[in-house]
Amino acid sequence: MKPDMTVNIAGMSLRNPVMTASGTFGYGQEFAEYVDLEKIGAFVTKGLSLKPRAGNPTPRIVETPGGMLNAIGLQNVGIDAFIAKKVPFLRTVNTPAIANFFGYTSEEYAELALRLDSIPEIAALEVNISCPNVKQGGIVFGTDPKCAFDVVAACRKSTTKPLIVKLSPNVTDVVAMAQACADAGADALSLINTLTGMAIDLQRRKPILANVTGGFSGPAIKPIALRMVWQVARAVKLPIIGIGGIMNATDALEFILAGATAVQVGTASFINPNAAEQIALDMEAWLTKNNVGSVQSLIGALEC
Amino acid sequence: MQFKAMILSNAEVSPGYWRMRLTAPQEFAAAKPGQFVMVRVSGTIDPLLRRPFGIFDVAVHVPAQAGAVEQPCFDILYRVVGKGTAMLSALHATDLVDILGPLGRGFELGSPTEEKLIVGGGVGLAPLYLLAKELVKQSPVRLFAGGRTRDDILCITEFERLGVECYVATEDGSLGECGLVTEALVRRLDLVQGQASIFACGPHGMLNAVAGIAEKRSIPCQVSLEGYMACGVGACLGCVTPGSNHSTETPDFRCVCAEGPVFDANELGWGC
Numbered sequence: 001m002k003p004d005m006t007v008n009i010a011g012m013s014l015r016n017p018v019m020t021a022s023g024t025f026g027y028g029q030e031f032a033e034y035v036d037l038e039k040i041g042a043f044v045t046k047g048l049s050l051k052p053r054a055g056n057p058t059p060r061i062v063e064t065p066g067g068m069l070n071a072i073g074l075q076n077v078g079i080d081a082f083i084a085k086k087v088p089f090l091r092t093v094n095t096p097a098i099a100n101f102f103g104y105t106s107e108e109y110a111e112l113a114l115r116l117d118s119i120p121e122i123a124a125l126e127v128n129i130s131c132p133n134v135k136q137g138g139i140v141f142g143t144d145p146k147c148a149f150d151v152v153a154a155c156r157k158s159t160t161k162p163l164i165v166k167l168s169p170n171v172t173d174v175v176a177m178a179q180a181c182a183d184a185g186a187d188a189l190s191l192i193n194t195l196t197g198m199a200i201d202l203q204r205r206k207p208i209l210a211n212v213t214g215g216f217s218g219p220a221i222k223p224i225a226l227r228m229v230w231q232v233a234r235a236v237k238l239p240i241i242g243i244g245g246i247m248n249a250t251d252a253l254e255f256i257l258a259g260a261t262a263v264q265v266g267t268a269s270f271i272n273p274n275a276a277e278q279i280a281l282d283m284e285a286w287l288t289k290n291n292v293g294s295v296q297s298l299i300g301a302l303e304c
Numbered sequence: 305m306q307f308k309a310m311i312l313s314n315a316e317v318s319p320g321y322w323r324m325r326l327t328a329p330q331e332f333a334a335a336k337p338g339q340f341v342m343v344r345v346s347g348t349i350d351p352l353l354r355r356p357f358g359i360f361d362v363a364v365h366v367p368a369q370a371g372a373v374e375q376p377c378f379d380i381l382y383r384v385v386g387k388g389t390a391m392l393s394a395l396h397a398t399d400l401v402d403i404l405g406p407l408g409r410g411f412e413l414g415s416p417t418e419e420k421l422i423v424g425g426g427v428g429l430a431p432l433y434l435l436a437k438e439l440v441k442q443s444p445v446r447l448f449a450g451g452r453t454r455d456d457i458l459c460i461t462e463f464e465r466l467g468v469e470c471y472v473a474t475e476d477g478s479l480g481e482c483g484l485v486t487e488a489l490v491r492r493l494d495l496v497q498g499q500a501s502i503f504a505c506g507p508h509g510m511l512n513a514v515a516g517i518a519e520k521r522s523i524p525c526q527v528s529l530e531g532y533m534a535c536g537v538g539a540c541l542g543c544v545t546p547g548s549n550h551s552t553e554t555p556d557f558r559c560v561c562a563e564g565p566v567f568d569a570n571e572l573g574w575g576c
Contacts, residue, residue, distance in 0.1 A: 023540075024539060026537075026539040030538045033305075034404075034537070046539075052555075054555025054557055055541065055555075055557065058532065058542075058543070059532050060544070061532050061533070061534055061542035062532065063351060063353050065350045065352075066350055068353060070534075070540070070542060075541050075544070075557065218349070218352055219349045220349075267534075269539070270353060270535040270540055271353060272306070272402075273306065274306070
């Protein structure tokens with residue numbers, strides 16, 4: 001018998017637990033040639049801001065053993081162009097599209113949440129709180145529980161769609177951040193975003209990235225991500241979307257055991273554009289082989 | 305498209321430069337000059353990302369065994385610069401590699417009446433051979449190949465066999481003229497009085513100089529760029545380059561992999 005791969009996140013029913021991570025899958029259309037978008041659970045679009053953003057100078061990416069650093073600088077088309085040019089494609093795909101977004105003040109976040117709330121093609125919102133708060137001396141929203149609470153509460157007031165908060169791992173206590181977001185009305189948490197890192201060119205005595213530092217992703221970060229998902233899942237009663245270095249079905253299932261209800265595949269899509277689809281297929285095959293009737297029965301089923 | 309290719313040959317053509325021939329599915333025969341492939345060097349996580357390479361040639365592979373079917377094959381020309389390309393150079397015939405491609409926007413061949421001037425710096429010659437093969441069908445073609453030393457001048461005989469007239473310049477004078485390849489390009493342009501179009505690929509400094517020469521004479525000029533990229537399909541936005549309207553206030557970034565790698569020189573912001 002085919003195992004039941006469906007999961008439920010904040011009222012959204014997904015055909016399987018595999019999503020694509022924001023910033024690694026464009027606006028969906030870029031990958032349509034390589035992936036059957038109707039074989040994955042959901043896809044998350046590139047982070048949106050109110051105004052278009054140019055992003056950072058190049059080099060913007062560099063590979064390191066088992067991972068990569070990126071400092072794209074949140075380049076995106078802005079909400080207006082998103083609605084005009086990207087949303088029509090979303091209409092053609094029978095898979096939930098989740099819009100990731102960010103701002104530099106709580107008011108910007110709230111305004112974006114309000115505008116996205118009115119787009120029927122958007123199934124849920126994922127708020128990136130790893131941005132500096134320009135009104136509070138540039139402190140990153142997602143590294144201060146009070147700031148995080150305020151920004152999530154502001155978004156919550158602006159939308160009735162499922163609200164997912166994407167947590168930064170660059171914090172002392174990820175559980176405190178998760179709790180603050182839950183208290184502010186988040187429906188689900190996705191973690192982890194990239195870890196801040198850097199790479200140096202010895203001969204030139206210069207940083208490799210034009211931005212000096214960047215976000216570290218890829219298989220090298222998986223142990224950290226697993227630990228954070230496990231910690232948050234034990235402490236906070238919200239569905240969790242596990243992210244961090246997932247390259248295959250084994251990785252994805254480990255996150256589910258640690259307490260994630262769903263997962264997001266990021267860097268792996270750069271290497272294999274159909275990684276998310278393949279991972280979903282392979283997860284189903286693992287369940288069949290191991291006589292597990294439903295993927296939901298594995299959520300948080302870690303024995304320790 | 306994504307496919308598993310079998311390596312047919314992999315040989316060093318000049319110190320540090322390699323040429324690899326790989327099998328491809330039927331659809332690959334439609335690859336355009338200037339397009340590129342993303343190669344997965346190994347199945348492991350180090351190196352993690354694919355590496356982009358221009359398509360040097362597309363040909364037909366006729367297997368030696370009796371009764372075997374012909375199939376397209378293609379060549380990449382690459383320089384060993386780091387771990388990924390070093391591993392690539394260690395692969396052998398019959399090894400399999402995962403390929404994504406052909407990707408990106410290739411060259412426009414332009415009007416047949418003009419003389420076609422191809423300018424390549426070092427391994428920048430990689431996407432220009434397939435282009436030359438197409439161009440010689442309709443126009444006179446000249447190649448201007450430049451490099452630091454003779455070792456950086458690649459595959460000239462192949463171009464000559466197409467009937468392309470080749471000019472070589474090296475910075476140390478070890479082959480051809482001593483100096484920059486752009487000097488020979490300017491001389492030719494003076495002679496043909498602007499009735500030409502330019503196609504160039506190579507280091508950024510060379511492309512910048514070529515674009516300047518073309519602009520001054522109002523000659524059409526297409527350049528093929530390189531970029532650090534993770535995906536090759538326009539998603540990671542790692543490989544962007546400033547467009548002609550770029551400024552800090554009004555940013556105009558073009559994606560090398562998806563909008564390029566070939567651009568009209570006028571589209572780009574050279575001073576940015």
